[in-house]
Amino acid sequence: MTVGSVAEKQSGLADVFAAPARAGKLKVAAVEIRLPEPSLDVTPPPPRIDALIVRLQLSDYRGQRYWEDGVAAPIRDIAAGEILFHDLRRGPRLVLDQSYHALHVHIPRAAFDAIAADSNAVPIGDLDYAPGVGLEDPTIAGLGASILTGLRVGLARNQPFVDHLVLALAAHVAGRYGGMTAKPRAVRGGLAPWQARRAREILAANLDGGAPLAEVARQCGLSVGHFSRSFRQSFGTTPHQWLVQRRLEAAKDLIRSCRMPLSNVALSCGFADQSHLTRVFTREVGASPAAWRREVQQ
Structure with missing residues (x-):
């Protein structure tokens, strides 16, 4: 699972709810959108694809007018720091009659399915949320703030760092709003010696974080979640923390x-x-x- 990043979107109504072009089957994209000038228009219908946008509002948005499936939600004030969900299957649209600043994290259904499979859980159905209603969720707000910092200071190039943040955000959404409950697994050991050696080789050869966690896991013949757990058991730390220590050395x-x-x-x-x-x-x-x-x- 990789993360595409764009520091800021300054123009283009379609950017607000449209899925990022590079978001593929298991790719998640994080985009900071800043529209300083109101357009006094309704966002165009986004492509109806099976994906979710998790929106972290970064500035107050007063009197939001919002629709899903052509049905208007109650007009509401959205405060900075609140979280909203936009199901792209339902054609979300918004009137942009004031400046807009938000972080959008695009999560395709396939990513939620992969998280469920890795957690030994049943895939989630529809999320439990009210269209156009802002929520207080400190976990998403904290992860979103870390993703935003990464976009701004260049850490988006560090794939293991960003992968962990986005996987954690998607897993939280699936559990809290999708009802996903992981079934207990038998306790397993860490990486096999050849897997540990291969993981060290790939990570050490890519100190800039250019090796996506999914690719390191694939080279070891494991899912991302299984690899991350086994890596921690073998090395006593996460792949990102291990990489930071190698950089420091x-x-x-x-x-x-x-x-x-x-x-x-x-x-x-x-x-x-x-x-x-x-x-x-x-x-x-x-x-x-x-x-x-x-x-x-x-």
């Missing part, structure tokens, strides 16, 4: 052994930029890269 080696500019160190070790390296390095090591370099090169 590579950065330390370069900082210790040469005077390469920190901006080049960051890019060489899979960080988005120097500020990203500084944030992670300071959090994990307790000192900035520059301060650590002065200490070890004395």
Whole structure:
């Protein structure tokens, strides 16, 4: 499962409810949409496909006028931080008579089915929600904020990081609003030695996070969920956390052994930029890269 990202959508009414073009069978797309000028028009009908948009409102939207299947929902104020669901099978439409700012996460039905299969659960049916009604859901709001931060600082290139966020969001939606309940499984061990070796090889060769978690799992002959659980059992950490530690080790080696500019160190070790390296390095090591370099090169 991969995530396509677009930092901002500045124009185009169809962007509000249309499914992102690259969203395929199991692909999920996260898009920040910012329309600063009201269009005073109704969004065009989106393609009727079996997919859901989870919308995190990022600015207040007063007196929302909204339709599903041509039926008007009650006019409501939507507050920043509220969550709404838009079932693309039902032709959701909205009057854009004011500025609009929201995060849309597009989840196809096939992704929910894959989560159910991986959880040993029955696939979900329709979600339990009221059209056009904003909900308070701290879990989705928190995951959405993390996805949004990733889009803005370039972490969307880090596929394992974003995959975990989107899988967690989709699983939460399926459980809380779709009634999905996982059946208990027998406790299993971690990765086989060859699987652990292969996972290390792929992740270490892609410090920039360019290897999607689904591809690493496929190389190990496992589903994404089974791989993630087995990886944690084998290594005591998630694939993303393991990758962060490998980046830090590579950065330390370069900082210790040469005077390469920190901006080049960051890019060489899979960080988005120097500020990203500084944030992670300071959090994990307790000192900035520059301060650590002065200490070890004395």
